[in-house]
Amino acid sequence: MSDSDRELVVPEGGFWPAPEIPQPNIYPMEWHVDTPRLAEIYEKSKRAVWNPADLPWDGLDPEEFTDEQRLGIMYWFSVLANFDSSGPAVFARATIHAFEKHEEDPVRKCFFSITRDEMNHEECCQRTIGRLWPGGPLDWKPTTDLEKAAHNNIGWLYHNGGRYWSGYNTSVGRHSLAVLFTSFMxxxxxxxxxxxxxxxxxxxxxxxxxxxxxxxDESRHLQICMTILENEWPGLNEVDKKQITKQLRAGFVFLSMILWEPPSQFWDLPPYFLANHRVLVEYAREGGLGVLSYEEQAENWRVAMAKVRAIVGRWGIEFPAIPELDIDGVEVSGDIAAEDIIPVF
Ligand SMILES: [Fe+2]
Ligand SMILES: [Fe+2]
Structure with a gap:
């Protein structure tokens, strides 16, 4: 650099102020920290990263299952993928949202780490299906009745996943962080x-x-949600609280598909779906996948709901009635629409 290049220009009358950036916008850059605890969790998450490619996949031999069991396990992972494979895109969008709203730096980073983890979870679905049922979930030609039933059910499932995604896309920007995160929680x-x-x-x-x-990973995600919510909940207004109650019911309706069985609300499914779903999941169970019985699942789901109820109750948020699990609470009026459903895995 020559001396002449170093000549600083100081305008007469002072420097011109840069134009104000219209918000929401990811600029200007800044890294403010309000919650050091979240920054700690983010550091922990970086050290806990694992690689799904390193799981002992050679030990998952398609030959050790019957055709029906292989199909059942592929089917279950396709159902799981309805939730876990939406995770990366759902949290990527939430990450962008947090940048645009200039949420504190650790919130943005924690969202990113959840996105990272969810990518691993979806890779597990992808690899398991790829090993046990090449072409799955949908890019294969079914021949037997059982195969046709599986293929058709998966198609209907993703039709509903698609409705969820469209709803989430239109609603994500409208919610406060507290509302969004109660559903994530x-x-x-x-x-x-x-x-x-x-x-x-x-x-x-x-x-x-x-x-x-x-x-x-999921326990860490829960920790992140809880830490953010401890900050956000004190500022909740009554409208938000009502909305959260409704969204908790929506979450139950949506998530029951993988934790238990789908209730009749929201889900747009043909009349034979559930019967065939049960047959396919039974084959997965028989193949040693670890799907608990209907009653055991119901009991676990009930305990989980009780946990959520206790958490939100601390902040004066009413819990919705879940008659399917004999949990009483507030009757949520009106239909559950796709925009009401936020939860991811
Ligand atoms: Fe998660
Ligand atoms: Fe996940």
């Missing part, structure tokens, strides 16, 4: 419950390893 309670159930039920070492790792 419910999703994480459900997810950690599910993977604990599966890890305890499976007889297969690859699935055991997988479910334990995913379960650990």
């Amino acid at each position: 419910m999703g994480e309670v459900a997810a950690s419950t599910l993977f604990r159930m599966m890890a305890s039920g499976t007889t297969h070492p690859v699935f055991q390893d997988m479910f334990q790792r995913i379960g650990r």
Whole structure:
């Protein structure tokens, strides 16, 4: 650099102020920290990263299952993917939302870490299906009645997943962080419950390893949600609280598909769906995947709901009635629309 390049220009009358950036916008850049605890969790999450490619996949041999069991396990992972494979995109969008709203730096980073983890969870669905049923979930030609039933059910399932995604897309920007995160919290309670159930039920070492790792991630996600909510809940107004009650009911309706069985609300399914779903899940169970019985699932789901109820009750949020599990509470009026459903895994 020559001396002449170094000549600083100081305008007469002072520097011109840069134009104000219209918000919401990800600029200007800044890294403010209000909650050091969240920054700590983010540091922990970086150290806890694992690689799904390193699971002992050679130990998952398609030959050790009957065709029906392989199909059943592929089917169950396709159902799981309805939730876990939406995780990366749902949280990526929430991450962008947090940047645009200039949420504190650790909130943005924690959202990113959840996005990262969810990518691993979806990779587990992808790899398991790829090994046991090449072309799955949908890119294969069914021949037997059982195969046709599985293929058709998965198609209907993703039709509903698509409705959820469209609803989430239109509603995510409208919600306060507290509303958004109460729903996320419910999703994480459900997810950690599910993977604990599966890890305890499976007889297969690859699935055991997988479910334990995913379960650990989900517990961390729950920790993140709770830490954010401790900050956000005190500022909740009555309108938000009512909306949260409705969304908790919506969360139950949506998540029951993977934790238990789908209630008749929201889900747009053909009349034979549930019967065939039961047959397919029974084959997965028989194959040692670790799907608990209908009653055991109901009991675990009930305990998880009681946990969510206790958490939100501390902040004066009423819990919705869940007659399906004999949980009483506030009657949520009106239909559950796709925009009401926020939870991810
Ligand atoms: Fe999660
Ligand atoms: Fe997940």
